[in-house]
Amino acid sequence: MVKQTVKQLPKPHKLLIVSLALVAVVLFIVPSEPASASRHTAELEPGKRYPLELELEQTSSDIVNDEGPDWQKYRVKRGDNLARIFDRAGLTPQDTYQVSRAGDAAKRLLKMMPGDELQLAKDENGHFLALNYAYSPFESLHIEKNDSEITSSIEARQVDTRLGYASGIISSSFWHSGVAAGLSEAQIMNLAGIFGWDIDFALELRAGDSFNLVYEEEYVDGEFVGKGRILAAEFSNRGETFKAIRYDDGNYYTPEGRSMRKSFLRAPVSFKYISSSFNPRRLHPVLKSVRPHNGIDYAASTGTPVIAAGDGKVVAASYNRYNGNYVFIQHGEKYTTKYLHFSRRAVKKGQSVKQGQVIGYVGATGLASGPHLHYEFLVNGTHRNPRTVKLPKAEPIASSEREKFATIAEEYTGYLDTNRRIMLAMN
Numbered sequence: 001m002v003k004q005t006v007k008q009l010p011k012p013h014k015l016l017i018v019s020l021a022l023v024a025v026v027l028f029i030v031p032s033e034p035a036s037a038s039r040h041t042a043e044l045e046p047g048k049r050y051p052l053e054l055e056l057e058q059t060s061s062d063i064v065n066d067e068g069p070d071w072q073k074y075r076v077k078r079g080d081n082l083a084r085i086f087d088r089a090g091l092t093p094q095d096t097y098q099v100s101r102a103g104d105a106a107k108r109l110l111k112m113m114p115g116d117e118l119q120l121a122k123d124e125n126g127h128f129l130a131l132n133y134a135y136s137p138f139e140s141l142h143i144e145k146n147d148s149e150i151t152s153s154i155e156a157r158q159v160d161t162r163l164g165y166a167s168g169i170i171s172s173s174f175w176h177s178g179v180a181a182g183l184s185e186a187q188i189m190n191l192a193g194i195f196g197w198d199i200d201f202a203l204e205l206r207a208g209d210s211f212n213l214v215y216e217e218e219y220v221d222g223e224f225v226g227k228g229r230i231l232a233a234e235f236s237n238r239g240e241t242f243k244a245i246r247y248d249d250g251n252y253y254t255p256e257g258r259s260m261r262k263s264f265l266r267a268p269v270s271f272k273y274i275s276s277s278f279n280p281r282r283l284h285p286v287l288k289s290v291r292p293h294n295g296i297d298y299a300a301s302t303g304t305p306v307i308a309a310g311d312g313k314v315v316a317a318s319y320n321r322y323n324g325n326y327v328f329i330q331h332g333e334k335y336t337t338k339y340l341h342f343s344r345r346a347v348k349k350g351q352s353v354k355q356g357q358v359i360g361y362v363g364a365t366g367l368a369s370g371p372h373l374h375y376e377f378l379v380n381g382t383h384r385n386p387r388t389v390k391l392p393k394a395e396p397i398a399s400s401e402r403e404k405f406a407t408i409a410e411e412y413t414g415y416l417d418t419n420r421r422i423m424l425a426m427n
Contacts (some may be wrong), residue, residue, distance in 0.1 A: 076116040082109050089120050095128040098150050099143055105152040108133065108141045137225035157220050164217040164227060167423040170209045174201060184227045187215065194244045194252050195235045197262040210236045214415045232412035245409045247397065255409045257402055259394040264310040267298060269373045275299040294383035295376035302343055302371040304362040308353045309337045317349045324365025329353060340374035341365050
Protein backbone atom coordinates (compact mmCIF):
# COMPACT_ATOMS: atom_id res chain seq x y z
CA MET A 1 0.00 0.00 0.00
CA VAL A 2 1.34 3.42 -0.88
CA LYS A 3 1.94 5.59 2.15
CA GLN A 4 0.22 9.01 1.81
CA THR A 5 1.75 12.22 3.22
CA VAL A 6 0.00 15.51 4.02
CA LYS A 7 1.47 17.02 0.84
CA GLN A 8 -0.19 14.32 -1.24
CA LEU A 9 -3.77 15.00 0.20
CA PRO A 10 -6.30 16.97 -1.80
CA LYS A 11 -6.36 20.72 -1.16
CA PRO A 12 -9.76 20.74 0.71
CA HIS A 13 -8.49 18.14 3.15
CA LYS A 14 -5.34 20.13 3.78
CA LEU A 15 -7.39 23.22 4.65
CA LEU A 16 -9.58 21.22 7.11
CA ILE A 17 -6.54 19.84 8.93
CA VAL A 18 -4.97 23.26 9.26
CA SER A 19 -8.20 24.77 10.68
CA LEU A 20 -8.54 22.10 13.36
CA ALA A 21 -4.93 22.60 14.38
CA LEU A 22 -5.43 26.35 14.83
CA VAL A 23 -8.53 25.77 17.05
CA ALA A 24 -6.55 23.37 19.25
CA VAL A 25 -3.76 25.91 19.71
CA VAL A 26 -6.23 28.65 20.73
CA LEU A 27 -7.93 26.41 23.33
CA PHE A 28 -4.54 25.46 24.79
CA ILE A 29 -3.35 29.08 25.08
CA VAL A 30 -6.60 30.78 26.44
CA PRO A 31 -7.43 29.59 30.02
CA SER A 32 -11.05 28.65 30.94
CA GLU A 33 -13.03 30.04 33.97
CA PRO A 34 -12.35 28.23 37.25
CA ALA A 35 -14.95 25.55 38.05
CA SER A 36 -17.29 26.16 41.02
CA ALA A 37 -19.55 23.69 42.90
CA SER A 38 -23.30 24.11 42.61
CA ARG A 39 -25.58 24.21 45.65
CA HIS A 40 -26.42 20.55 45.08
CA THR A 41 -22.79 19.33 45.27
CA ALA A 42 -20.09 19.22 47.94
CA GLU A 43 -16.31 19.54 47.76
CA LEU A 44 -14.76 16.08 47.37
CA GLU A 45 -11.48 14.94 48.87
CA PRO A 46 -9.24 12.92 46.55
CA GLY A 47 -9.02 9.23 47.45
CA LYS A 48 -12.04 9.25 49.78
CA ARG A 49 -15.04 6.95 49.07
CA TYR A 50 -18.48 8.58 49.17
CA PRO A 51 -21.91 6.83 49.30
CA LEU A 52 -24.04 7.44 46.23
CA GLU A 53 -27.57 8.69 47.09
CA LEU A 54 -30.17 7.74 44.50
CA GLU A 55 -33.93 8.48 44.40
CA LEU A 56 -35.68 5.35 43.20
CA GLU A 57 -39.28 5.25 41.98
CA GLN A 58 -41.58 3.14 44.21
CA THR A 59 -42.43 -0.17 42.57
CA SER A 60 -45.77 -1.90 42.75
CA SER A 61 -44.44 -4.30 45.37
CA ASP A 62 -43.86 -1.35 47.74
CA ILE A 63 -47.50 -0.05 47.55
CA VAL A 64 -49.71 -0.98 50.50
CA ASN A 65 -53.23 -2.06 49.49
CA ASP A 66 -55.48 0.34 51.42
CA GLU A 67 -58.76 -0.36 49.61
CA GLY A 68 -60.38 -1.89 52.69
CA PRO A 69 -62.44 -5.08 52.91
CA ASP A 70 -64.09 -6.75 49.96
CA TRP A 71 -67.82 -6.01 50.31
CA GLN A 72 -70.47 -8.41 48.99
CA LYS A 73 -74.12 -7.45 48.51
CA TYR A 74 -77.06 -9.63 49.57
CA ARG A 75 -80.68 -8.88 48.70
CA VAL A 76 -83.27 -9.58 51.42
CA LYS A 77 -85.80 -12.13 50.14
CA ARG A 78 -89.31 -12.87 51.34
CA GLY A 79 -89.12 -14.86 54.58
CA ASP A 80 -85.46 -13.95 55.10
CA ASN A 81 -83.86 -13.23 58.44
CA LEU A 82 -80.28 -12.55 59.51
CA ALA A 83 -79.48 -16.24 60.01
CA ARG A 84 -80.56 -17.18 56.48
CA ILE A 85 -78.63 -14.33 54.89
CA PHE A 86 -75.49 -15.16 56.89
CA ASP A 87 -75.84 -18.80 55.86
CA ARG A 88 -75.92 -17.77 52.17
CA ALA A 89 -72.84 -15.65 52.83
CA GLY A 90 -70.98 -18.62 54.32
CA LEU A 91 -70.95 -17.19 57.85
CA THR A 92 -71.48 -19.28 60.98
CA PRO A 93 -74.40 -19.33 63.45
CA GLN A 94 -71.95 -17.90 65.99
CA ASP A 95 -71.41 -14.89 63.69
CA THR A 96 -75.20 -14.46 63.48
CA TYR A 97 -75.55 -14.56 67.26
CA GLN A 98 -72.75 -12.08 67.90
CA VAL A 99 -73.97 -9.60 65.27
CA SER A 100 -77.58 -9.76 66.47
CA ARG A 101 -76.40 -8.84 69.99
CA ALA A 102 -74.15 -5.96 68.92
CA GLY A 103 -76.08 -3.27 70.80
CA ASP A 104 -79.45 -1.57 70.44
CA ALA A 105 -78.68 -0.32 66.94
CA ALA A 106 -78.45 -3.93 65.73
CA LYS A 107 -82.19 -4.35 66.44
CA ARG A 108 -82.75 -2.62 63.09
CA LEU A 109 -81.94 -5.98 61.51
CA LEU A 110 -85.21 -7.34 62.90
CA LYS A 111 -87.13 -4.93 60.65
CA MET A 112 -85.54 -5.88 57.33
CA MET A 113 -87.98 -5.91 54.43
CA PRO A 114 -87.89 -7.87 51.15
CA GLY A 115 -85.90 -5.88 48.62
CA ASP A 116 -83.57 -4.32 51.21
CA GLU A 117 -79.86 -4.82 50.73
CA LEU A 118 -77.12 -5.88 53.15
CA GLN A 119 -73.42 -5.41 52.53
CA LEU A 120 -71.14 -7.92 54.23
CA ALA A 121 -67.36 -8.12 54.51
CA LYS A 122 -65.30 -11.14 55.63
CA ASP A 123 -61.64 -11.49 56.60
CA GLU A 124 -59.13 -13.70 54.80
CA ASN A 125 -60.33 -16.69 56.84
CA GLY A 126 -63.97 -16.21 55.89
CA HIS A 127 -65.07 -14.86 59.29
CA PHE A 128 -67.38 -11.89 59.81
CA LEU A 129 -65.67 -8.52 59.55
CA ALA A 130 -68.34 -5.85 58.96
CA LEU A 131 -71.93 -5.15 57.90
CA ASN A 132 -73.69 -2.16 56.34
CA TYR A 133 -77.49 -1.85 56.10
CA ALA A 134 -78.94 1.34 54.58
CA TYR A 135 -82.50 1.08 55.89
CA SER A 136 -83.45 4.55 54.63
CA PRO A 137 -81.97 7.14 52.28
CA PHE A 138 -80.89 9.08 55.38
CA GLU A 139 -79.60 6.48 57.84
CA SER A 140 -77.64 3.25 57.75
CA LEU A 141 -76.60 0.65 60.30
CA HIS A 142 -72.89 -0.17 60.54
CA ILE A 143 -71.60 -3.19 62.50
CA GLU A 144 -67.93 -4.13 62.64
CA LYS A 145 -65.62 -6.50 64.45
CA ASN A 146 -62.56 -5.10 66.21
CA ASP A 147 -60.41 -7.88 67.66
CA SER A 148 -62.97 -9.95 69.59
CA GLU A 149 -65.51 -7.12 70.10
CA ILE A 150 -68.44 -6.39 67.76
CA THR A 151 -69.93 -2.91 67.88
CA SER A 152 -72.84 -1.23 66.10
CA SER A 153 -73.65 2.37 65.22
CA ILE A 154 -76.13 4.41 63.19
CA GLU A 155 -74.63 6.62 60.53
CA ALA A 156 -76.82 9.55 59.47
CA ARG A 157 -76.48 11.45 56.20
CA GLN A 158 -77.12 15.17 55.92
CA VAL A 159 -80.58 15.87 54.51
CA ASP A 160 -81.22 19.10 52.61
CA THR A 161 -84.80 20.26 52.07
CA ARG A 162 -86.23 22.39 49.29
CA LEU A 163 -89.77 23.52 48.54
CA GLY A 164 -91.96 21.46 46.24
CA TYR A 165 -95.36 22.40 44.83
CA ALA A 166 -98.36 20.39 43.67
CA SER A 167 -101.96 21.09 42.70
CA GLY A 168 -104.81 19.24 41.08
CA ILE A 169 -108.47 19.23 40.18
CA ILE A 170 -110.58 16.21 41.13
CA SER A 171 -112.27 14.46 38.22
CA SER A 172 -112.90 10.82 39.09
CA SER A 173 -111.40 10.37 42.58
CA PHE A 174 -109.20 12.21 45.04
CA TRP A 175 -106.66 9.37 45.03
CA HIS A 176 -106.22 9.37 41.25
CA SER A 177 -106.01 13.17 41.18
CA GLY A 178 -103.33 13.10 43.90
CA VAL A 179 -101.27 10.55 41.98
CA ALA A 180 -101.66 12.58 38.76
CA ALA A 181 -100.37 15.65 40.64
CA GLY A 182 -97.22 13.73 41.60
CA LEU A 183 -98.03 13.23 45.28
CA SER A 184 -96.74 10.18 47.15
CA GLU A 185 -99.17 7.79 48.83
CA ALA A 186 -98.17 9.16 52.23
CA GLN A 187 -98.81 12.74 51.10
CA ILE A 188 -102.26 11.86 49.74
CA MET A 189 -103.19 10.25 53.07
CA ASN A 190 -101.70 13.15 55.01
CA LEU A 191 -103.62 15.71 52.94
CA ALA A 192 -106.87 13.87 53.65
CA GLY A 193 -105.95 13.76 57.34
CA ILE A 194 -105.30 17.50 57.50
CA PHE A 195 -108.76 18.36 56.17
CA GLY A 196 -110.54 15.24 57.44
CA TRP A 197 -112.23 17.14 60.27
CA ASP A 198 -113.94 19.52 57.83
CA ILE A 199 -114.40 17.39 54.69
CA ASP A 200 -115.84 13.88 54.40
CA PHE A 201 -113.46 12.46 51.78
CA ALA A 202 -115.64 9.40 51.24
CA LEU A 203 -118.96 11.12 50.62
CA GLU A 204 -118.59 14.87 50.13
CA LEU A 205 -116.03 15.26 47.32
CA ARG A 206 -117.30 16.44 43.95
CA ALA A 207 -115.80 16.72 40.45
CA GLY A 208 -114.21 20.14 40.18
CA ASP A 209 -112.99 20.26 43.79
CA SER A 210 -109.31 21.24 43.90
CA PHE A 211 -106.24 21.13 46.11
CA ASN A 212 -103.00 23.09 46.24
CA LEU A 213 -100.01 22.48 48.51
CA VAL A 214 -96.43 23.31 49.37
CA TYR A 215 -94.25 20.51 50.74
CA GLU A 216 -90.66 19.54 51.49
CA GLU A 217 -88.46 17.82 48.92
CA GLU A 218 -85.55 15.92 50.46
CA TYR A 219 -82.05 15.69 48.99
CA VAL A 220 -78.93 13.84 50.11
CA ASP A 221 -75.61 14.85 48.53
CA GLY A 222 -77.55 16.77 45.92
CA GLU A 223 -79.61 13.75 44.90
CA PHE A 224 -83.41 13.74 45.28
CA VAL A 225 -84.48 11.01 47.71
CA GLY A 226 -88.13 11.67 48.52
CA LYS A 227 -91.06 13.94 49.27
CA GLY A 228 -91.52 15.03 52.84
CA ARG A 229 -93.93 16.92 55.06
CA ILE A 230 -96.74 19.12 53.80
CA LEU A 231 -95.99 22.69 54.95
CA ALA A 232 -99.12 24.42 53.73
CA ALA A 233 -102.24 23.34 51.85
CA GLU A 234 -105.63 24.50 50.69
CA PHE A 235 -108.61 22.41 49.62
CA SER A 236 -111.69 23.74 47.80
CA ASN A 237 -114.77 21.59 48.39
CA ARG A 238 -118.27 22.49 47.14
CA GLY A 239 -117.30 26.15 46.75
CA GLU A 240 -115.73 26.49 50.20
CA THR A 241 -111.94 26.73 50.60
CA PHE A 242 -110.08 25.46 53.65
CA LYS A 243 -106.45 26.42 54.36
CA ALA A 244 -103.94 24.81 56.68
CA ILE A 245 -100.43 25.89 57.80
CA ARG A 246 -98.01 23.55 59.54
CA TYR A 247 -96.32 24.95 62.66
CA ASP A 248 -93.20 23.89 64.60
CA ASP A 249 -95.27 21.75 66.98
CA GLY A 250 -96.23 19.45 64.08
CA ASN A 251 -99.89 20.53 64.09
CA TYR A 252 -101.85 22.34 61.40
CA TYR A 253 -103.73 25.60 61.91
CA THR A 254 -105.79 27.97 59.83
CA PRO A 255 -103.90 31.13 58.76
CA GLU A 256 -105.66 32.84 61.69
CA GLY A 257 -104.23 30.34 64.19
CA ARG A 258 -107.29 28.12 64.78
CA SER A 259 -106.53 24.42 65.02
CA MET A 260 -107.45 22.29 62.01
CA ARG A 261 -107.71 19.40 64.41
CA LYS A 262 -111.07 18.92 66.07
CA SER A 263 -111.63 17.00 69.26
CA PHE A 264 -113.21 14.14 67.28
CA LEU A 265 -112.82 12.50 63.89
CA ARG A 266 -115.88 12.27 61.66
CA ALA A 267 -115.17 8.65 60.72
CA PRO A 268 -112.90 6.40 62.81
CA VAL A 269 -112.28 3.85 60.02
CA SER A 270 -111.28 3.75 56.37
CA PHE A 271 -114.51 2.41 54.89
CA LYS A 272 -115.85 1.39 51.49
CA TYR A 273 -119.35 2.83 51.94
CA ILE A 274 -122.01 3.53 54.58
CA SER A 275 -124.18 0.45 54.74
CA SER A 276 -126.66 1.97 57.20
CA SER A 277 -127.13 5.59 58.28
CA PHE A 278 -128.35 7.09 61.53
CA ASN A 279 -132.10 6.31 61.60
CA PRO A 280 -134.42 6.24 64.64
CA ARG A 281 -136.89 3.93 62.76
CA ARG A 282 -134.66 1.53 60.81
CA LEU A 283 -135.72 -2.04 59.97
CA HIS A 284 -133.10 -4.27 61.60
CA PRO A 285 -131.56 -6.51 58.87
CA VAL A 286 -131.19 -9.52 61.20
CA LEU A 287 -134.12 -9.21 63.63
CA LYS A 288 -136.48 -7.97 60.85
CA SER A 289 -138.16 -5.50 63.18
CA VAL A 290 -138.23 -1.72 63.39
CA ARG A 291 -135.61 -0.62 65.85
CA PRO A 292 -133.80 2.70 66.18
CA HIS A 293 -130.36 2.71 64.55
CA ASN A 294 -128.49 5.10 66.81
CA GLY A 295 -125.25 5.12 64.85
CA ILE A 296 -123.68 4.66 61.44
CA ASP A 297 -122.56 1.38 59.90
CA TYR A 298 -119.32 1.70 57.92
CA ALA A 299 -118.84 -1.30 55.61
CA ALA A 300 -115.19 -2.35 55.44
CA SER A 301 -113.09 -5.46 54.98
CA THR A 302 -112.54 -7.75 57.96
CA GLY A 303 -109.36 -6.74 59.76
CA THR A 304 -109.48 -3.06 58.76
CA PRO A 305 -108.04 -1.05 61.69
CA VAL A 306 -110.49 1.11 63.68
CA ILE A 307 -109.09 4.15 65.50
CA ALA A 308 -110.27 6.19 68.47
CA ALA A 309 -112.28 9.20 67.32
CA GLY A 310 -110.78 11.30 70.12
CA ASP A 311 -108.65 11.25 73.25
CA GLY A 312 -110.30 9.45 76.14
CA LYS A 313 -110.51 6.47 78.47
CA VAL A 314 -111.83 3.00 77.65
CA VAL A 315 -114.83 2.44 79.93
CA ALA A 316 -115.88 -0.90 78.39
CA ALA A 317 -114.12 -3.53 76.28
CA SER A 318 -115.88 -6.88 76.13
CA TYR A 319 -118.14 -9.21 74.12
CA ASN A 320 -121.86 -10.01 74.07
CA ARG A 321 -124.22 -11.71 71.63
CA TYR A 322 -125.61 -8.43 70.29
CA ASN A 323 -122.60 -6.14 70.05
CA GLY A 324 -119.99 -8.82 69.44
CA ASN A 325 -116.57 -7.51 70.38
CA TYR A 326 -117.09 -3.89 71.41
CA VAL A 327 -115.26 -0.89 72.91
CA PHE A 328 -116.78 2.19 74.60
CA ILE A 329 -114.65 5.31 75.16
CA GLN A 330 -115.46 8.20 77.52
CA HIS A 331 -114.20 11.63 76.40
CA GLY A 332 -114.39 13.88 79.44
CA GLU A 333 -117.78 14.31 81.10
CA LYS A 334 -119.84 15.16 78.03
CA TYR A 335 -118.97 12.78 75.17
CA THR A 336 -118.97 9.00 74.64
CA THR A 337 -118.18 6.99 71.51
CA LYS A 338 -119.11 3.33 70.93
CA TYR A 339 -117.56 0.83 68.49
CA LEU A 340 -119.27 -2.54 67.79
CA HIS A 341 -118.74 -5.86 65.94
CA PHE A 342 -114.92 -5.97 66.07
CA SER A 343 -113.21 -9.13 64.88
CA ARG A 344 -110.86 -8.48 67.80
CA ARG A 345 -110.16 -5.68 70.29
CA ALA A 346 -106.83 -3.90 70.66
CA VAL A 347 -107.44 -2.11 73.99
CA LYS A 348 -108.59 -3.01 77.50
CA LYS A 349 -111.00 -1.43 79.98
CA GLY A 350 -109.40 1.39 81.96
CA GLN A 351 -106.80 2.14 79.28
CA SER A 352 -106.22 5.73 78.13
CA VAL A 353 -106.19 6.23 74.36
CA LYS A 354 -105.18 9.00 71.98
CA GLN A 355 -107.04 10.18 68.92
CA GLY A 356 -105.99 8.03 65.97
CA GLN A 357 -104.85 5.08 68.13
CA VAL A 358 -105.95 1.65 66.87
CA ILE A 359 -108.57 0.22 69.27
CA GLY A 360 -109.80 -2.79 67.27
CA TYR A 361 -110.37 -4.36 63.86
CA VAL A 362 -113.47 -4.57 61.68
CA GLY A 363 -115.41 -7.83 61.91
CA ALA A 364 -118.90 -9.30 61.92
CA THR A 365 -119.25 -10.56 65.49
CA GLY A 366 -122.59 -10.36 67.33
CA LEU A 367 -125.76 -9.46 65.42
CA ALA A 368 -124.10 -8.40 62.17
CA SER A 369 -125.05 -9.34 58.62
CA GLY A 370 -121.53 -8.68 57.30
CA PRO A 371 -118.18 -7.11 58.22
CA HIS A 372 -118.64 -3.50 59.26
CA LEU A 373 -118.11 -1.04 62.10
CA HIS A 374 -121.14 0.22 63.97
CA TYR A 375 -120.19 3.64 65.39
CA GLU A 376 -122.21 5.70 67.88
CA PHE A 377 -121.69 9.24 69.19
CA LEU A 378 -123.36 10.33 72.44
CA VAL A 379 -123.59 13.85 73.92
CA ASN A 380 -124.61 13.91 77.57
CA GLY A 381 -125.95 10.37 77.15
CA THR A 382 -128.07 11.19 74.06
CA HIS A 383 -127.33 9.63 70.67
CA ARG A 384 -126.44 12.09 67.92
CA ASN A 385 -125.77 11.55 64.22
CA PRO A 386 -121.95 11.20 63.98
CA ARG A 387 -121.98 12.75 60.51
CA THR A 388 -123.87 15.92 61.38
CA VAL A 389 -123.21 16.57 65.07
CA LYS A 390 -121.30 19.78 65.71
CA LEU A 391 -117.85 18.74 66.87
CA PRO A 392 -115.94 20.75 69.48
CA LYS A 393 -112.77 22.39 68.25
CA ALA A 394 -109.32 21.77 69.65
CA GLU A 395 -107.32 24.53 71.31
CA PRO A 396 -105.95 27.34 69.07
CA ILE A 397 -102.26 28.08 68.85
CA ALA A 398 -100.76 29.41 72.09
CA SER A 399 -100.82 33.18 72.47
CA SER A 400 -97.06 33.20 73.04
CA GLU A 401 -96.57 31.63 69.57
CA ARG A 402 -99.01 33.81 67.63
CA GLU A 403 -96.49 36.35 66.35
CA LYS A 404 -94.06 33.72 65.10
CA PHE A 405 -96.86 31.69 63.56
CA ALA A 406 -98.27 34.77 61.79
CA THR A 407 -94.94 35.31 60.04
CA ILE A 408 -94.82 31.70 58.87
CA ALA A 409 -98.47 31.73 57.81
CA GLU A 410 -97.97 34.88 55.71
CA GLU A 411 -94.94 33.37 53.95
CA TYR A 412 -96.62 30.01 53.20
CA THR A 413 -99.89 31.63 52.15
CA GLY A 414 -97.86 33.60 49.60
CA TYR A 415 -96.44 30.34 48.24
CA LEU A 416 -99.96 28.91 47.92
CA ASP A 417 -101.21 32.01 46.13
CA THR A 418 -98.34 31.90 43.64
CA ASN A 419 -98.83 28.22 42.92
CA ARG A 420 -102.59 28.69 42.50
CA ARG A 421 -102.04 31.47 39.94
CA ILE A 422 -99.65 29.21 38.03
CA MET A 423 -102.20 26.38 38.09
CA LEU A 424 -104.97 28.68 36.80
CA ALA A 425 -102.74 29.99 34.04
CA MET A 426 -101.86 26.45 32.93
CA ASN A 427 -105.51 25.39 32.89
